Amino acid sequence: EVQLVESGGNLVQPGGSLRLSCAGSGFVFGSHWMSWVRQAPGKGLEWVANIKHDGSEKYYVDSVRGRFIISRDNVKKSLYLQMNSLGAEDTAVYYCARRSGGNSGYFASWGQGTLVTVSS
Amino acid sequence: DIVMTQSPDSLAVSLGERATINCKSSQSVLYSSNNKNYLAWYQQKPGLPPKLLIYWASTRESGVPDRFSGSESGTDFTLTISSLQAEDVAVYYCQQYYSYPITFGQGTRLEIK
Numbered sequence: 001e002v003q004l005v006e007s008g009g010n011l012v013q014p015g016g017s018l019r020l021s022c023a024g025s026g027f028v029f030g031s032h033w034m035s036w037v038r039q040a041p042g043k044g045l046e047w048v049a050n051i052k053h054d055g056s057e058k059y060y061v062d063s064v065r066g067r068f069i070i071s072r073d074n075v076k077k078s079l080y081l082q083m084n085s086l087g088a089e090d091t092a093v094y095y096c097a098r099r100s101g102g103n104s105g106y107f108a109s110w111g112q113g114t115l116v117t118v119s120s
Numbered sequence: 121d122i123v124m125t126q127s128p129d130s131l132a133v134s135l136g137e138r139a140t141i142n143c144k145s146s147q148s149v150l151y152s153s154n155n156k157n158y159l160a161w162y163q164q165k166p167g168l169p170p171k172l173l174i175y176w177a178s179t180r181e182s183g184v185p186d187r188f189s190g191s192e193s194g195t196d197f198t199l200t201i202s203s204l205q206a207e208d209v210a211v212y213y214c215q216q217y218y219s220y221p222i223t224f225g226q227g228t229r230l231e232i233k
Contacts, residue, residue, distance in 0.1 A: 045170065047224070103151070104217045106160035
């Protein structure tokens with residue numbers, strides 16, 4: 001069974017930084033593109049970033065490019081999201097997801113999410 | 121960016137009746153090389169992550185009940201629940217994966233009438 005477990009969410013002040021982690025199990029982690037998707041409280045879904053299975057390609061939504069960095073460690077079977085210069089608009093539940101399909105991909109497996117709150 | 125627009129924003133349907141949710145893409149998400157529409161549907165219940173229902177516009181994910189079906193006509197896509205069950209109360213999202221950035225519809229809230 002595919003399992004994705006996020007951690008690292010917290011309350012952080014505007015302008016601060018946070019690093020999210022996602023541990024994968026039940027599948028060959030190093031063979032899959034991985035993604036972060038977020039959901040602001042009471043709002044819809046917003047894709048954040050994708051990373052290729054070997055880390056050689058990364059894609060970001062415009063609103064986080066230059067502030068967030070997606071990375072992975074296939075030995076540790078873990079996905080990361082380094083978030084810098086955080087603003088109130090980044091407050092959301094952040095989901096780790098395993099990408100499937102072609103092109104930018106759809107999301108067949110999701111973690112339970114970790115809450116990031118940006119507030120003073 | 122490809123804009124995904126769902127309709128209606130909310131929907132109330134009686135148990136056992138058909139529910140239809142629409143999604144329109146601002147441009148084609150049909151990949152000519154394989155003749156596939158890069159469109160997925162998700163179901164999200166309160167407090168839970170989204171669950172994949174449909175991909176390639178009409179392929180049902182393993183384990184998804186066959187009362188859920190997807191169809192397409194050009195840039196218009198439809199998710200149909202043939203006979204609404206109480207457990208289908210949720211918010212439904214469409215998503216295009218034809219190109220970056222990946223974009224979702226705004227969601228359709230489905231309730232019991």
